[in-house]
Amino acid sequence: MHTPWADWDHVLKVDPDKDLVDGETFDDVCETGTDAIEIGGTLDVTSDKMERVIDACRTHDVPLYQEPSNPAVVVEDDALDGYLVPIVLNAGDVAWITGAHKEWVRLDSVDWARTATEAYIVLNPEASVAELTDADCEQTAADVAAYAEVAERMLGQEIVYLEYSGTLGDPEKVAAAHDALDEATLFYGGGVHDYDDAYLMGERSDVVVVGDLLHDEGCEAVRETVEGARDGKAAR
């Protein structure tokens, strides 16, 4: 797979299990100025719910990726640009490092040309994803940097993803991960609510991922984070 994310500043993560704010449509969502939409969530995601979002976005130009939380929700659809499949490096349960992936490859024929992995480091112990994967979230900045280096140098990962889902992360850990990487793209996600949060993380990562804000506040709030992520990156 080529690496379009190398040119991204901002990703909007749509949770197919959550509603949009009253009065907004997926046409509005596709027009927030984000570089790509990732469709995924940890809890209560189904392939039907996935399809509904893909369908609503299919006529727009914004790149569309599925981020499956397990093999059963993967859908085949020409409207998708590809699949970004998590590997949780600090999972306590190995199912989320290679187990689910092995089962997927065993049972499905994977569209490798459109599939890439994201090396997740999960850092908010309160998030569903931390609970599900039994992630060890007690990681210092040095630990996080080391995980990032392992991801890039030993595992050949093109995307490293610092996941603070639900809360704004420690800027020092984000910067440490960024410093540890050479070619890989650093995604930061979690708790970005406004221009300033996005600027802060945009200065320290390559791609700022915004999720719940879309479902809680709506498209205008997301648009401000697109600006913040771009300005933060440009300032560093």
Ligand SMILES: CC(C)=CCC/C(C)=C/CC/C(C)=C/CC/C(C)=C/COP(=O)(O)OP(=O)(O)O
């Ligand atoms: C092998 C395949 C196809 C899939 C397995 C992929 C893996 C390892 C998934 C485990 C990690 C995971 C559930 C990722 C989903 C994306 C994500 C982190 C969404 C954020 O979820 P939360 O914000 O914690 O959950 P809710 O918003 O649903 O509460």
Ligand SMILES: O=P(O)(O)OC[C@@H](O)CO
């Ligand atoms: O929902 P938020 O807290 O914005 O997190 C974004 C994303 O990293 C979740 O996987």
Ligand SMILES: [Mg+2]
């Ligand atoms: Mg969430």
